[in-house]
Amino acid sequence: MSSDGGGYELPLRLLLGFRVIVDEVHADLAERGHPELRPMHGFVFQAIGRIGGPHGCTAADLGRALGVSKQAAGKHVDALERLGYLRRGHDPGDARRKVYTLTERAVDVLAESERSFDRIHRRWAERLGTARLAALEADLRAVTPGDLFRFDTPHWFGS
Numbered sequence: 001m002s003s004d005g006g007g008y009e010l011p012l013r014l015l016l017g018f019r020v021i022v023d024e025v026h027a028d029l030a031e032r033g034h035p036e037l038r039p040m041h042g043f044v045f046q047a048i049g050r051i052g053g054p055h056g057c058t059a060a061d062l063g064r065a066l067g068v069s070k071q072a073a074g075k076h077v078d079a080l081e082r083l084g085y086l087r088r089g090h091d092p093g094d095a096r097r098k099v100y101t102l103t104e105r106a107v108d109v110l111a112e113s114e115r116s117f118d119r120i121h122r123r124w125a126e127r128l129g130t131a132r133l134a135a136l137e138a139d140l141r142a143v144t145p146g147d148l149f150r151f152d153t154p155h156w157f158g159s
Helices: 009-031 039-055 059-066 070-082 104-128 130-143
Strands: 086-091 094-102
Touching: 009 039, 009 104, 039 059, 039 070, 039 094, 039 104, 059 070, 059 094, 070 086, 094 104, 104 130
Parallel strands: none
Antiparallel strands: 086 094
16 A cells, blocks of 8 residues: 555545544444444435425435435335334325434434534544644545535445
């Protein structure tokens, strides 16, 4: 591996940084009563909150937002409903449409994960220095799309 940080090392380091943070958050969530959650579930919760809001969204809506098939999205919502993180309801305008909303259990997970992310951020700031971490974040904003919650990563999360 190159010691100058160029070439293929940059995306691998970015992915590794992502994994280190997300794995720690999930370890925290497991300790707080949510051992069954996986990183994909956080993307599902975020997508439902963003595209459906308090009215929820369908599996098809979720699939489009995540860049996966309606069937793949349906598997996630079914599993998360069984685990008590999603609530199934019906669209008031079309009773045939199943819509999913976050339960209090899912909202709790989002709050717990936010606290974990903040704690990790503070620890990184202590280790790297506040100015260096702020510069890193600014640099990443300069080279990445503006939509922080861009979920349409086809083929990343399944078919």
